[in-house]
Amino acid sequence: MRFSKSVRLAAAIATWVLTSTNLPAAQTNVAVAANFTEVAKEIAAAFKAKTSHEAVLSFGSSGQFYTQITQGAPFQVFLSADDARPKKLVDDGLAVPGSNFTYAIGKLVLWSKTPGLVKGEETLKAASFAKLAIINPVAAPYGAAAVETMKFLKIYDALKPKIVEGATVVQAFQFVETGNAELGFIALSQLTGPETGSRWLVPQELYSPIRQDAVLLKTGAPNEAATSFIAFLRSPEARVIIEKYGYVLDGQS
Structure with a gap:
């Protein structure tokens, strides 16, 4: 080069x-x-x-x-x-x-503090939850990646009424941590401590790098x-x- x-x-x-x-x-x-x-x-x-x-x-x-x-x-x-x-x-x-x-x-992950709740894309497709946290997709790429993932799986329109937006990844994480959302799309880097709850590392082919x-x-x-x-x-x-x-x-x- x-x-x-x-x-x-x-x-x-x-x-x-x-x-x-x-x-x-x-x-x-x-x-x-x-x-x-x-x-x-x-x-x-x-x-x-x-x-x-x-x-x-x-x-x-x-x-x-x-x-x-x-x-x-x-x-x-x-x-x-x-x-x-x-x-x-x-x-x-x-x-x-x-x-x-x-x-x-960065890597996108779907996370819940409830063990066994997140089992992969089937968790999103089943939609047996009230609230899904994401980051504002206009302000933050991790939010855009979450939306891109849901659109790829053809479930975005169905899940849209359940979505709650955080201004940053920190706020989206807090929504899940405090129980205001059962699960949420966040950055993998936020889960580097002892593994808790349940998670799905979203495959790279579902969203742009x-x-x-x-x-x-x-x-x-x-x-x-x-x-x-x-x-x-x-x-x-x-x-x-x-x-x-x-x-x-x-x-x-």
């Missing part, structure tokens, strides 16, 4: 920032898709231990963050739950060209912590953490 001179230069600068031990500690504000909350916290801790720089994390939906960034929100790095919004920020002139890349590929892209915003280009964080996100140390939470890395099947 061939890279432009500007991309190679940016990569070289990022590597130099990451490995330099003489630079004073700096701080960067990072907008993070809610599904990546726990992973980002662990990566930020490892990043600080490695570089002394601090990543100040904010969590929410990718759609809301995109709107906030276009309105001048003070972020330097954006970790989206999709690949479309980072690309659009580049096209909008708000992010550094060539800095966007896929840091993780959830490619989660990061991008360096132009406000972060002169920020040592921002460029260093983007570089660290590509590092083997960060990739091990990402895989631990059930994500697939780009280039893997």
Whole structure:
């Protein structure tokens, strides 16, 4: 694969920032898709231990963050739950060209805290439940993937009256956790603790890959912590953490 001179230069600068031990500690504000909350916290801790720089994390939906960034929100790095919004920020002139890349590929899961309730697609087709939680499909790719899955199975119209929407994956998870919905579509990364309830890992062929892209915003280009964080996100140390939470890395099947 061939890279432009500007991309190679940016990569070289990022590597130099990451490995330099003489630079004073700096701080960067990072907008993070809610599904990546726990992973980002662990990566930020490892990043600080490695570089002394601090990543100040904010969590929410990718759609809301995109709107906030276009309105001048003070972020330097954006970790989206999709690949479309980072690309659009580049096209909008708000992010550094060539800095966007896929840091993780997410997996969709249908989960209930009730053991034995979720048995696969037949659970959805039987529809013997009152409420099904999903994330807002306009604001979050995991919600769009849930809708895509139900449409693929030709059950979306039948289940639509039972759907309750959370603004983020965290809220959708809480709907199920608190019993406001018997089951829900969430991110696999939210179920990395001791296995509880019942779940169905939705087959990849039922929905489009959830490619989660990061991008360096132009406000972060002169920020040592921002460029260093983007570089660290590509590092083997960060990739091990990402895989631990059930994500697939780009280039893997």
